Amino acid sequence: MSDAERRVRESFAKQAFMGLLGARLARVAPGEVDIELPFRADLVQQHGYLHAGVTAAIADSACGYAALSLMPADAAVLSVEYKVNMLSPAIGRRFLAMGRVVKSGRTITVVRCEVLAFDDHDDARPVLAMLGTMISAKGRGIVD
Amino acid sequence: MSDAERRVRESFAKQAFMGLLGARLARVAPGEVDIELPFRADLVQQHGYLHAGVTAAIADSACGYAALSLMPADAAVLSVEYKVNMLSPAIGRRFLAMGRVVKSGRTITVVRCEVLAFDDHDDARPVLAMLGTMISAKGRGIVD
Amino acid sequence: MSDAERRVRESFAKQAFMGLLGARLARVAPGEVDIELPFRADLVQQHGYLHAGVTAAIADSACGYAALSLMPADAAVLSVEYKVNMLSPAIGRRFLAMGRVVKSGRTITVVRCEVLAFDDHDDARPVLAMLGTMISAKGRGIVD
Amino acid sequence: MSDAERRVRESFAKQAFMGLLGARLARVAPGEVDIELPFRADLVQQHGYLHAGVTAAIADSACGYAALSLMPADAAVLSVEYKVNMLSPAIGRRFLAMGRVVKSGRTITVVRCEVLAFDDHDDARPVLAMLGTMISAKGRGIVD
Numbered sequence: 001m002s003d004a005e006r007r008v009r010e011s012f013a014k015q016a017f018m019g020l021l022g023a024r025l026a027r028v029a030p031g032e033v034d035i036e037l038p039f040r041a042d043l044v045q046q047h048g049y050l051h052a053g054v055t056a057a058i059a060d061s062a063c064g065y066a067a068l069s070l071m072p073a074d075a076a077v078l079s080v081e082y083k084v085n086m087l088s089p090a091i092g093r094r095f096l097a098m099g100r101v102v103k104s105g106r107t108i109t110v111v112r113c114e115v116l117a118f119d120d121h122d123d124a125r126p127v128l129a130m131l132g133t134m135i136s137a138k139g140r141g142i143v144d
Numbered sequence: 145m146s147d148a149e150r151r152v153r154e155s156f157a158k159q160a161f162m163g164l165l166g167a168r169l170a171r172v173a174p175g176e177v178d179i180e181l182p183f184r185a186d187l188v189q190q191h192g193y194l195h196a197g198v199t200a201a202i203a204d205s206a207c208g209y210a211a212l213s214l215m216p217a218d219a220a221v222l223s224v225e226y227k228v229n230m231l232s233p234a235i236g237r238r239f240l241a242m243g244r245v246v247k248s249g250r251t252i253t254v255v256r257c258e259v260l261a262f263d264d265h266d267d268a269r270p271v272l273a274m275l276g277t278m279i280s281a282k283g284r285g286i287v288d
Numbered sequence: 289m290s291d292a293e294r295r296v297r298e299s300f301a302k303q304a305f306m307g308l309l310g311a312r313l314a315r316v317a318p319g320e321v322d323i324e325l326p327f328r329a330d331l332v333q334q335h336g337y338l339h340a341g342v343t344a345a346i347a348d349s350a351c352g353y354a355a356l357s358l359m360p361a362d363a364a365v366l367s368v369e370y371k372v373n374m375l376s377p378a379i380g381r382r383f384l385a386m387g388r389v390v391k392s393g394r395t396i397t398v399v400r401c402e403v404l405a406f407d408d409h410d411d412a413r414p415v416l417a418m419l420g421t422m423i424s425a426k427g428r429g430i431v432d
Numbered sequence: 433m434s435d436a437e438r439r440v441r442e443s444f445a446k447q448a449f450m451g452l453l454g455a456r457l458a459r460v461a462p463g464e465v466d467i468e469l470p471f472r473a474d475l476v477q478q479h480g481y482l483h484a485g486v487t488a489a490i491a492d493s494a495c496g497y498a499a500l501s502l503m504p505a506d507a508a509v510l511s512v513e514y515k516v517n518m519l520s521p522a523i524g525r526r527f528l529a530m531g532r533v534v535k536s537g538r539t540i541t542v543v544r545c546e547v548l549a550f551d552d553h554d555d556a557r558p559v560l561a562m563l564g565t566m567i568s569a570k571g572r573g574i575v576d
Contacts, residue, residue, distance in 0.1 A: 042160045083227035131373060334443040340511045
């Protein structure tokens with residue numbers, strides 16, 4: 001395991017909210033992090049689909065860690081902002097958020113993510129697209 | 145209680161994910177919905193702040209219901225997309241997402257939200273700003 | 289030339305603002321439209337880079353026409369919203385906005401765009417990423 | 433005239449693209465900048481409305497200068513990203529982009545803007561809402 005992957009995995013383990021959702025790190029590579037989430041009935045909105053806040057949350061974490069994987073060892077990562085489009089009702093047995101670095105910089109890293117939903121036959125369908133901005137922070141807040 | 149408020153409250157009660165977070169509807173008025181969330185240690189990201197996915201999720205629900213409150217009785221609401229800026233580390237005892245309709249239309253409703261964090265002295269600080277798009281759907285998916 | 293391409297080209301010809309910028313349709317295919325823009329000194333912001341509003345404008349048009357290319361013959365297209373990230377200073381001899389449909393639906397079409405800058409050696413560098421939402425409108429406003 | 437206003441006005445004068453559009457600085461105050469644009473027939477899209485790229489461009493500049501007005505004297509400002517919602521067809525005799533700082537920080541400034549359209553009777557209607565992110569840069573690119 002690379003140093004970057006170790007830092008990503010240690011940080012992810014501290015994200016209590018990812019634990020509450022039942023999300024797990026599926027893959028860590030330079031600039032690329034996948035997070036997997038099994039469907040659970042307590043994660044839905046009023047129509048029984050996965051809540052957009054849940055799909056966006058795993059996408060946000062996948063993007064943050066994709067950015068962190070390319071940062072220096074002493075850096076921390078914070079989400080500056082992101083935008084999500086819901087592409088289809090988030091129905092499925094499991095979901096995969098694939099965070100990717102679009103452009104990596106000293107201060108700012110631009111990221112994107114696609115979330116796929118897998119049905120009973122493990123066929124995939126895109127349910128969310130994200131485009132966002134991460135910042136390399138060392139004990140700093142987002143806006144400071 | 146108005147018909148619109150009743151519809152919002154009935155729909156919110158079906159959002160299992162809001163229950164998992166411990167969020168509750170604090171206020172429902174035409175075009176304005178507030179959702180309150182007490183801090184809980186299992187909702188945090190790696191630095192101990194509320195996960196951006198959590199603040200965004202209550203903002204998304206507040207915006208969706210602000211939009212729904214102005215829609216016809218047989219309408220359903222779905223999030224098309226939203227964008228969030230994190231303004232400060234989301235630290236506090238409780239959080240309040242204030243969803244507001246910017247422009248309401250037959251198909252599309254534009255919404256915004258501010259999330260405030262309240263500290264031990266109940267002083268408020270803005271932690272998130274959202275600008276998003278809701279669609280009036282009747283059994284339809286988001287993109288169809 | 290397909291009917292869809294003819295409709296895109298006829299509509300583009302009516303965009304007086306694209307004419308003012310000196311932009312031209314470089315390529316029209318189903319769900320894919322490229323717009324090219326030569327650099328011009330009156331299109332810059334205060335640091336001499338192409339103004340973000342210019343790169344975003346050609347990206348918006350490329351996305352709108354990529355969406356229109358998949359719509360029925362009697363449809364019109366309007367931008368509901370978009371988000372852009374600036375990736376690098378927009379310096380170059382010419383720029384190419386590549387609009388692509390992410391998900392096409394009856395009402396809503398989700399689109400993305402990358403704008404490349406080409407230098408004196410015609411080497412390309414990405415300068416802007418867009419993620420946005422188009423609506424199929426027939427004489428309607430955006431929010432109605 | 434304050435030093436901040438002088439810096440904003442000097443920088444605006446260098447934005448050749450604002451000159452091409454015919455935009456002018458209407459008001460500069462700490463954290464608040466308004467840009468005015470008279471309608472012109474060569475600024476339209478295919479339906480005869482002001483092109484979304486034009487309204488977004490004056491909003492982007494208004495936001496950038498609102499951010500710059502609160503920055504130290506030696507700072508430069510760059511747009512990291514922004515998101516716009518089109519609220520109504522941009523029809524009018526003149527347009528006013530009102531850029532406002534939401535949260536100002538050492539590195540990142542979060543901004544918002546509303547663009548109003550004024551009709552023949554000088555009645556105003558909102559046509560665009562923006563939420564975006566500016567960065568304080570000193571000779572740096574956006575992502576570096």
